[in-house]
Every structure is written in structure tokens, then in C-alpha cells.
Amino acid sequence: MDFSLRVNRKAIATDSSPVRDQQFRYISLLRTRFERQGLPIISVDTKKRELVGNFKNNGVKWDRTPVRVNDHDFRSDAIGIAIPYGIYDLLANRGSVFVGVAHDTAAFAVHSIAGWWKRDGADRYRRGQQLLVLADTGGSNSCRTGAWKTELQTQLCNSFGLTVTVAHYPTGASKWNPIEHRLFSEISKNWVAEPLDSYPKVLNFIRNTCTRTRPKALSNWHLTRRRAGPPSLHQTTFDSASLELYDCSDVNLLLRPP
Numbered sequence: 684m685d686f687s688l689r690v691n692r693k694a695i696a697t698d699s700s701p702v703r704d705q706q707f708r709y710i711s712l713l714r715t716r717f718e719r720q721g722l723p724i725i726s727v728d729t730k731k732r733e734l735v736g737n738f739k740n741n742g743v744k745w746d747r748t749p750v751r752v753n754d755h756d757f758r759s760d761a762i763g764i765a766i767p768y769g770i771y772d773l774l775a776n777r778g779s780v781f782v783g784v785a786h787d788t789a790a791f792a793v794h795s796i797a798g799w800w801k802r803d804g805a806d807r808y809r810r811g812q813q814l815l816v817l818a819d820t821g822g823s824n825s826c827r828t829g830a831w832k833t834e835l836q837t838q839l840c841n842s843f844g845l846t847v848t849v850a851h852y853p854t855g856a857s858k859w860n861p862i863e864h865r866l867f868s869e870i871s872k873n874w875v876a877e878p879l880d881s882y883p884k885v886l887n888f889i890r891n892t893c894t895r896t897r898p899k900a901l902s903n904w905h906l907t908r909r910r911a912g913p914p915s916l917h918q919t920t921f922d923s924a925s926l927e928l929y930d931c932s933d934v935n936l937l938l939r940p941p
Contacts, residue, residue: 742875
């Protein structure tokens with residue numbers, strides 16, 4: 684009869700972009716071109732925000748006794764929130780994570796990228812004045828928000844003289860963003876079943892995350908804690924006249940210094 688207990692299977696695509704395959708091919712061509720020239724390629728995204736406090740963290744771990752945690756995950760019982768924004772350098776196989784404690788905004792996202800460039804990227808890619816950014820289509824780095832474009836122009840192009848190429852993965856395809864399976868998945872495995880009851884604990888778990896799939900990946904993730912700014916940053920006015928925009932579509936950008 685073939686009857687057994689079964690779970691639902693997510694297999695029906697409901698929001699497939701008409702240019703999905705074309706965009707994946709375009710991203711592949713960009714990555715190949717930048718890799719051949721030794722130019723920096725970064726994959727960026729915001730990891731799931733975490734409540735900081737004595738709350739249950741899903742998963743199991745080896746221990747002598749269960750860890751006692753709060754019976755409810757109330758925001759009012761939390762010390763605060765942790766918003767990890769990650770930058771994964773594809774050529775160097777290294778990750779950086781900047782943890783915000785207020786709001787996930789475009790200003791915070793681009794400030795994190797600028798922080799990575801100042802601390803790591805500029806020294807590693809001394810001859811490169813071009814940067815390829817791979818991102819999904821939502822969140823603080825959404826292709827639909829003008830603040831994302833404005834902050835890229837101001838904090839990266841104008842400040843460092845970088846030409847920034849941005850390619851967004853199609854809607855519903857964020858799991859193909861390299862940072863998801865190269866960095867965020869490793870962080871989640873590292874702190875599985877561990878209550879994140881303090882900010883130092885969050886930072887230490889991220890710093891001590893590494894992968895041994897290849898020798899180049901044996902590096903710890905750098906992390907900085909920074910307040911992300913007031914909620915008003917969500918409504919940043921989009922002034923297209925301030926952008927040095929040379930190529931633009933719904934999911935692709937090319938921004939140059941003035």
C-alpha cells in the first residue's frame with residue numbers, strides 16, 4: 684500500500700523569477716572574470732538575529748546534564764539582541780562578522796563591508812580598485828532599497844575610490860549565496876545547543892568558528908560589535924543624483940567613485 688508517516692516536502696516553486704537562469708549565468712561570468720584578475724569577491728548577508736540571554740538554542744550536544752534555560756523566550760528577559768552581518772571573501776576563503784546590537788539597516792550593512800575593507804581587504808588586494816559584491820534580494824542589502832545604493836556610493840566608492848559591482852541572487856535563491864553554506868552554517872554548528880547568554884560568548888563562538896574542508900579555510904572569523912544606529916535609518920531618503928550609477932537593473936549595480 685506504500686502508506687507511512689510522511690512530512691510535507693517543499694518542492695513547488697511559487698515565485699520564480701523569469702530571468703532566474705540568466706542571472707545565475709551572469710553571476711558566474713562575473714565571478715570568473717574577477718577571479719582571473721585576482722580582484723576581490725565578497726558574499727554578504729545578515730544571519731538570523733539572536734536573543735542574548737539564557738534562552739534555549741536548538742540542537743543537541745554531549746554533556747553530563749542538561750543546561751537549564753528559561754522556559755519562555757521573552758524579549759523582555761533578554762540582555763539584548765545580536766545581529767551578525769557577515770562578509771565572506773571567496774578568494775581568500777575567510778570570513779568576517781560584524782555584530783550589531785540595535786537595527787539591521789543598509790547603513791550598518793555597508794559600514795560592515797567598509798570595516799572589512801579597511802581591516803582586511805585593502806591590505807590583501809592592494810592593486811585592486813574593483814570589488815564584486817554578491818547578495819540576496821532582501822533585508823538590509825535589498826536591491827529594492829535606495830538606502831543600500833546610497834550607502835555603497837558614500838561609504839565605499841567615495842571613501843575608498845572603489846568601483847563596486849553588485850549582483851543579487853534571484854528571489855527565492857538566497858541559499859545559493861556562498862556565505863550561507865561557507866560561513867553561516869559553520870557558525871550555527873559551532874554554537875548548537877549553547878545558550879547565548881552574553882555578548883562575549885556570542886563573539887567567542889564566532890571567532891572560534893573554522894572549517895577544515897580546505898587548508899585555506901583554517902582561519903578564525905573576525906568580529907566587531909557596533910551599535911547599528913537609530914530606526915530612522917530605515918527611511919533614508921534616496922537621492923539618485925548623488926550616485927555615480929553606470930549600469931542598473933532590478934538586481935545588478937555598477938557604482939564608481941566620482
